[in-house]
Amino acid sequence: MTSALRIALQKSGRLSEDSYQLFKECGIRFDYGTGKLRSVSSNFPAEFLFLRDDDIPGYVEDGVADLGIVGENVSVETGRSVSTIHKLGFSKCRLSIAIPRGTDWSGIHDLTGKSIATSYPTLLGNYLKDKGVSADIHEISGSVEIAPGIGLAEAVCDIVSSGSTLLSNGLQEVETIFRSEAILIANPELTADKQTLVDKLLFRIKAVQAAKNNKYIVLNAPNHAIGQITSLLPGMRSPTVTPLATEGWSSVHSVLNENEFWENIEAIRAAGAEGILVIPIEKMIY
Ligand SMILES: Nc1ncnc2c1ncn2[C@@H]1O[C@H](COP(=O)(O)OP(=O)(O)OP(=O)(O)O)[C@@H](O)[C@H]1O
Ligand SMILES: O=P(O)(O)OC[C@H]1O[C@H](OP(=O)(O)OP(=O)(O)O)[C@H](O)[C@@H]1O
Ligand SMILES: [Mg+2]
Known part of the structure; x- marks a missing residue:
């Protein structure tokens, strides 16, 4: 019998809601909240563990969990041996150095000999070393932005969104040292059975993500404009073109990346399209 995948998620914080939502959209049901620390899915072979995010890479490295969702910042900072198997596109943020507003800034070398408060000593240490800057890193686990105001440090390095x-x-951002988003991490030595389950999960995640990035487009256009319009709406294989009840007109149905839609909308209208509907897609499988 195949054993269930163990998946570690942040219990409560900036990653939690989007992580829970992602599994919901993948059709994987489980209970969470109400102080629960673990939960078994009712319709997918998975058990979920609800943890502090900082502990997740360690649990995944040790094999206590097979998969986990964390910020890339935390995964890199902890330096655990885990595989990043997919970027998830939420909890986007950056790790930046900030100094009291109004302080002169001519570059990272201004921090030489200064003290910097952070919860990310490894990422910051590597960055400063790379830039040849010698500074005192003061590690604190939270409320980092308070440090300069209370005389604990002269600068901070923390998450900014x-x-x-x-x-x-009263701080100003002066240097971004790392860009992060939520990632799916895995134990690098999964059994073949578990890898099969991971592949199944990844297939669903990709279908959900593709659907989010694309829209279903329906529009009406005079027949003479169809060639030009369909060249702007290539679709998955090609657009569907069906005649309208009104002679000389057709309806075009297609799928388009949302960014491309906004880039092309003027050209589509200028070509003669009207009655344009943009409809969300729930799942998209190539
Ligand atoms: N303001 C933000 N906007 C977007 N993403 C963020 C933001 N703050 C943090 N993140 C991302 O979400 C992750 C979790 O942030 P959160 O603030 O919930 O962590 P935490 O307080 O350490 O949580 P925990 O209690 O689980 O230890 C961060 O590591 C980062 O990747
Ligand atoms: O640039 P902003 O949009 O203001 O976001 C940045 C803040 O968000 C995070 O804290 P969070 O609110 O998650 O609180 P926590 O650090 O206490 O968990 C992070 O540690 C920053 O303090
Ligand atoms: Mg944490």
């Missing part, structure tokens, strides 16, 4: 935490703590 909107920048509002830096702003409200």
